[in-house]
Amino acid sequence: MxxxxxxxxxxxxxxxxxxxxxxxxxxxxxxxxxxxxxxxxxxxxxxxxxxxxxxxxxxxxxxxxxxxxxxxxxxxxxxxxxxxxxxxxxxxxxxxxxAIDGHHADYSPGSPDLPKVTGALRELAALPCPGIELRLAEKRLAGYVADPADAEAFAGNALLHTDWNNHNVLITHDRAHLVDWGWATRGAAWLDPAHWIIWLIATGHAPSDAEESVALLPAWTLAPPRAVDAFAHASANLWEEIAGSASDDWTMNILNAARLWQQHRSHRP
Missing domain, CATH: 3.30.200.20 (Phosphorylase Kinase; domain 1)
Incomplete structure (x- = not known):
């Protein structure tokens, strides 16, 4: 809430x-x-x-x-x-x-903000993960996977933001800035692109097009397909839980996007 x-x-x-x-x-x-x-x-x-x-x-x-x-x-x-x-x-x-003098990112298909967001993803992936206390991706998602062993695929040493709500991405004339780092996490580098995919679907992208938006990010190219499948499953379960206590239109939109991506991944060859 x-x-x-x-x-x-x-x-x-x-x-x-x-x-x-x-x-x-x-x-x-x-x-x-x-x-x-x-x-x-x-x-x-x-x-x-x-x-x-x-x-x-x-x-x-x-x-x-x-x-x-x-x-x-x-x-x-x-x-x-x-x-x-x-x-x-x-x-x-x-x-x-x-204060950042910018606007909240527009994730809709064809938005001129999208390249700046992918630039922020590249920039974040290049940052070393600091040696401070951070939550661990494999523990955060352990309760939402089909098999507890699946969560181990989320482990890693990358610094992750994890909350790609477009209100956390401010666009200025030359770049994207990320705000609200309270849920920063240590985990596999491909997880932030994966989190963003759900928000892209929620703003009108087909699942395949959303995946294409991150396809050239180096972190994404290293993502094991089965691990991505497990993450899509876990994300749908996570948003099911959130919607159970806050079933407003905004939450249901994200839940439906997560479900749509999970279905897309389940039909992967």
Missing amino acids: PAPSITFAALPSGARTAIEAEIGSILRVEDVSAGLNSSLSALAHTAGGVVFLKGLRSDHRWVWTQQREADINPYVTPLAPRLLFHVIAGGWDLLGFE
Whole structure:
């Protein structure tokens, strides 16, 4: 379930004071739609520029993702916006990032954003996986495969983002930026292209065309076909579980895309 949203003005005064101690006096704030993994999502305008703010209550079950984002940021810039501060105050865990002046990626067929997204996938695949605490792909997906042994195919030493929701990909004039790294994972390098395939299908691509979009990525060329089959199966099961507790149109669209890809893989020669 999404984290409950809150406006900047509704934050406790101690939290707002702590933010201004980091970035200076705030001239105005634009509250923006919070993502699934954060309660606070806002753009703070200061004399020095614009800062993107995100936060969760300190007792929220996903608050660990805030620390994960802070820990990983030095290793993923400039692919990701630079972290400016991380503070805990007034019962809130708060992050401030350089604001990216761009738009959410358009994944639809023929979109001019698609080459920039594949460029981001290439850039991410070239980054070394840092020696910080990260979730492991084979453990994250172990409960969704048909055979527990299938999950071992997801193991690896690549740094993965894993959440290719188009709202996590910001497009500027020359490139794509990845935000929301709270679910960064260590695993097989081909898994991020595989995650993206489901989002491509959800935005109108046929499964074969979605696979063609990643076909030239070096990480994808190394993907064992049977392992990809297992991932498609696990992804459909994962989204079935998510839809069980949040059967809104958005979730059902992703679930249907995952099912469609699973069916496509099951008919593979």
